[in-house]
Amino acid sequence: MVTFYLKRIYTSFAQHILDVPPRLLALLCFLLCLLFPITKPKSYALFIMALANLMAIFSASWDLLVGRTGQMSLGHALFFGIGAYSTALLYRFYKLPIVATIPIGIFITVLVAVLVGFPSMRVKGPYLALVSMAFPLIGTGLVFYFRQYTGGEEGVWGLPKLFPALGRYDRRIAEYYFTLILLLISAIIVYKIANSKTGVVFVSILDDELASKACGINVTKYKLMAFAISALFAGLAGAVYAHMLGIANYETLSLSLSFLPVILTILGGIGTIYGPIVGSYIYHITDRFVLTEMNIPDVWHLLFFIVLVVIFILKWPRGIARFVTDKLEDLSEEREIEERGPHIWKKYKRKKESTHEG
Amino acid sequence: MFEELLVLGAITGAMYALLALGFTLIFGVAEVVNMAYGAIFLLGTYMFSFFSSLWKVEELGMVTIPPLYVILAVILAAIIVGIAGSVVYRFFIDPVVEDLIALLVVTIGVAIIIQQLIAINFGHFHYTVSLYVPGSVTLLGVRVTITRLLAAVTSIVLFAFVWIFITKSKIGGAMRATAQDREVAMLMGINTRRLSMLTMAISSSLAAIAGILTVASSTQITTPYIWTTPLVLSFAIVILGGLGSIKGSLIAAFIIGYAEVIFMTFMPGQVSYLRGAFALVVMVLVLVFRPRGLFGKRIELEE
């Protein structure tokens, strides 16, 4: 009896993950990530990887909104920052514990997203991009103006840590695993949404909003939905970040933070959900370890990545992760062609052509 | 009080007008939202500072630059930035003009590249850009430094110059035609790509000069990281004025200039942080309630 169910689980697992090359790859990567702390890395390295996990969540949320639904967001830091400030201020003024401040903080973020979303719905394309850029700037202005509540430039200090009972190194390990699990759960949820029928509607909005309306879709409703879901995960990342660092300041609303998911997602592959995750890892590992080891001063790091981003977007608009999965698909398709013959070749060729045009 | 607001608003408006003009041009003619516009603005100020520091003269313990060299520095900075803008258009913008997300990302990328290059060459922190003309003048009972007056007057003169160029010259006519209907312009034999490159050059030069005048006449110090402020400000003005309308940009520039001055005077507390936010709120309101702005064309069909 037990063996029957085990077999069922295994078959399902094999069907859904092992047989799908990209997912198998993802599983292997995840296992590697789980094993990472065994190599006894430095405390700082663990910190950076935990940060990478949070930024991956942040960027995946951006990708859902921009890459999947086509709503440009150049001010995503707004949600991150509100997540951070909400949890911080809830602690500062009401002394609530983390288990309360983080969820409430996320809720507030989603609320703000819906509020900000309403005017954003009315604008498209570059106007939407600039409106989205405006909000965190307005937010930063407000943070400084109401400095008696928000702490101005200094921000809100002394936030409770995530694992206060542990010693410093152990805490870093715990934070690493915590953020990793959060990343896994967030990635799975976002992935499932992106591939559900709702996700299909999102893509229809990305592709042709007008045609989507012609299919009877209330596009505004779905856009708000995408906004809210995206804000939820961005706020989550922001709130956890605040408690990992112990402070929440105006940098959580900063423009460079708004551009970070753009960089990470382009590097990894826009429109996929794993793209931003891959991008986050590539970025953080390269930035903090590779480039620093090579003794390149910090200011050159950003230049390096931006140049990469510009090259990527000009040459491979679909990003590296897509490139890899495309190659994997090509391999299986080429095998199929050999087996099924020339009439598949036409279909394959047309696909190649349109991908190059698109 | 009233006279102060009047004069201050006028000066602010004049400089905003020049700033917005460059943005309107490239948006109207090439349909490009140039996210790097603010960075180009900043690049102009750094270029100017670089050139003027080549020709500084120490006299009686004071560092000054002969006025002729100041003008030369401005012109050189404008030309170099203009050429740079043209190159950026040709190699970065033109390939992705069709794809909006790619265009936005590329232009932001260029902005950050400029930001980092400036930071590498000139340092992260405050950098002094000096364009100081001693003395002041009293207008309507308000004391105005000659520097600021000169900056405002230069802005207006330059604005008028460009306006005349656009309305009277042949190339200006081509620009207007392309702005109105790109396809028809192409059919009529206008090389829209080359025209866009030229427009980008002009736009960038204007941004550079606007940058020099603004920074040098008010705060005099700058960092490589504040390029978003002129960008969103330009955008707010252009949106309010109506896309593709030069007249609109002029009027909107003064409206926002005055509104900002009034707002900052009457709001309690440390208002300087809210300054940028103000223009942004205006922009959001305009986009939501009257997207075509004051003088823009009506945005019709959903497509």
Add this chain to the structure above:
Amino acid sequence: MHLLEVENLTKRFGGLTAVNNVSFHIDEGEIVGLIGPNGAGKTTLFHLITGFLKADSGTMKFKGENILGLAPHKIVNKGIARTFQVVRPFRHLPAIANVLVALKSPRGSRKIEWIKTPERKALDLLEDVGLSEMMMEPAEILAHGDLKRLEIARALATEPDLLLLDEPFAGLNPIETDLLTKSLRTIHLDGHTMVIVEHKLRALMKIAKRVLVLHYGEKIAEGSPEEISKNKKVIEVYMGKVS
């Protein structure tokens, strides 16, 4: 009661009057053709009926209900579906997903036959238009003729009472034209009322029972295909005045 009743509909774009005081009605079960030279305002009329453009004046009633000023997606959910002159597929989605989008609309997801899953319904619709083989192909690689049929399947997914087709025969070769004519006849027999804009008059006259003619935004003629083909004004408009 007429299914669709349009009275004195007018739409201006600045100085140009694209649709000028047009009135007509469509009854249930009809196939009505809408013809006229380029720029006559046919597509504009479609945009007006489906809510993509707002009329300056006039009235539009669908099943007795006023639909003027309603948002496009609301009009679809009332029962009017359309295709576009230039196809607008969802390029990144496979064919079946294109149809699934329409099935996610309130009207499309109504449980009329609640044994079927949306995927099954989508597949059935693709079969109806002859695209079931292509169901997993991303729309961006489909041929033009397939895309036209996909768009029809998508429109049918919302179970419309009135189907507006904008140049469905454009770009089709004779074989495809024949197939489409057959499909349209079947769709009609299924109970859908249709208004078809077409330039390929021969194909249109084969299936339309009544024809409206627009010229410079005005309705200049109305009648059966035979009447229209003999109408002097219509011939003038298409051939140019013989001076």
